[in-house]
Amino acid sequence: MLFGKSKGLIGLDVGSSSIKLVELKPHKGDSKWKLVNIGLVSLSPEVIVDGSIMDATMVVDAIAQLFGENKVKGGDVAISVSGHSVIIKKITMAYMAEEELAESIRWEAESYIPFDIDDVNLDYQVLDEADRGDGNMDVLLVAAKKEKVSEYVSVVQQAGKTPVVVDVDSFALQNSLTANYELSDLQVTALINIGASVMNINIMQGNNPIFWRDISFGGNIYTDAIQKDLGVDFDTAEQLKRGESVEGFDFERVIPIIKSVTVDLGVEVQKTFDFFKATTSAEKINRIMMTGGSSKILNLDEFLSERFEAPVEMLNPFQNITYSEKQFNPELIHEIKASAAIAVGLAMRRANDK
Ligand SMILES: Nc1ncnc2c1ncn2[C@@H]1O[C@H](COP(=O)(O)OP(=O)(O)OP(=O)(O)O)[C@@H](O)[C@H]1O
Ligand SMILES: [Mg+2]
DSSP states (O other): OOSOOOSSOEEEEEOSSEEEEEEEEEOTTSSOEEEEEEEEEEOOTTTEETTEESOHHHHHHHHHHHHHHTTOOOOEEEEEEOGGGEEEEEEEEEOOOHHHHHHHHHHHHTTTOSSOGGGEEEEEEESOOSOOSSSEEEEEEEEEEHHHHHHHHHHHHHTTOEEEEEEEHHHHHHHHHHHHOOOOTTOEEEEEEEOSSOEEEEEEETTEEEEEEEESOOHHHHHHHHHHHHTOOHHHHHHHHTTOOBTTBOHHHHHHHHHHHHHHHHHHHHHHHHHHHHHSSOOOOOEEEEESGGGGSTTHHHHHHHHHTSOEEEOOTTTTEEOOTTTSOHHHHHHHGGGOHHHHHHHGGGGOOO
C-alpha cells in the first residue's frame, strides 16, 4: 500500500472508460470474502484522457452516482493510480537498520526515479527482512507523482468520500490474483490487464511480484482504428468492436481491423517480455493471466497464447468471493468481471495492511 493505513475500505477504480466500485467483507470461517456492494458507471471518452482527468465535475458526479445508486453507506475509500506517473522498482542497496533506511531512502531513490524527488510521493518496503549474508538488501520502491495522486484524491473528496489509501493499479491487480489463485513458486505468471487506455503487465514468480510495467496501449486503439477505417463515430465503433450488431455493418469487416491492432499489441507485450528476460534471471513465462475489459477482444487470448507459447487464462477476480444471487444478478457479475479486478484488489486492502 502506498500512503496510509486501512480498515473496511471500499475499492474504487477510476478508469478512463468507467468507474468501478467493490465492497467486500471477510467470509466467516475461511479465507474467502463476501460481496457487499458492486457497481460500475461509464464515462464518456473525453472525461479522462490517457489517465488525466479532463472533466473533474463529470468524475465527481459519476462517483456520487455510484455510491447513491448502490446505496453504499461507508465513505472510506481505496483508490489507485497508474501509468507514466508511477514508478515501481526493486532496488538492491547496502543493508541498514529501519531508521537509517527511513532517513536515506529519499536520497537513494533519487538515482532511480526519473522525476524530481520533491514532486513524488514515495513509499518503500524491505523485501528480505532477514540479513541475507551479502551485506545487501532488496527494497521495493514506489513513487507516484504528487500531481497525479492529488488529481484522483481530489475528485473522491469532492464527491464527499475519504480516500484513505492510494495504491497503484499493479499492486491491486496482484492482490486480486493471489487472493483468488494458488501460484506455485516454480511458475512465472504474467498478469496482463488491458483497459481502455492503459495496459499493466505484472510478472510474478509464484506469489512474488518481480516485474512491473504500464504501457499506453488499450482498447481505445481498437476503437480508433475501427472509427477511422469504417468512418463511424466512437459509440458505433465500440459496439462493432464488441461484436454487437450494427445496421449496415458486417462484423466480417471489423475482424481484420481488430487483428491488425492485436498484432501491434503483441509487439508491445513482446518488448516488455524481452526486457523482463534481459533484466531478471527468469527464463520463461509459464502462463499468462488476462484481465481488463479489453481482454475480451476477439481472439486476443488465442493470439497471445500462440505468440508467447504459454497458456492464457482469464482472471476471475470473484473466484474466492461468494455473493447472494438474490442481491446480485450473476449475469451482471459475469459482465463486469473482466473490468473488476483492480476494484476487487483495492477492496481487499483492509486485511492486507502492511
Ligand atoms: N466485449 C468486449 N470486447 C472488446 N472490448 C471490450 C469488451 N468489453 C469492454 N471492452 C473494452 O474494454 C475497455 C474497458 O476496460 P476497463 O474497464 O478494464 O478499462 P478502464 O479501467 O476504464 O480503462 P483504463 O484502466 O485504461 O483507464 C474499453 O476499451 C472497452 O471498449
Ligand atoms: Mg483500468
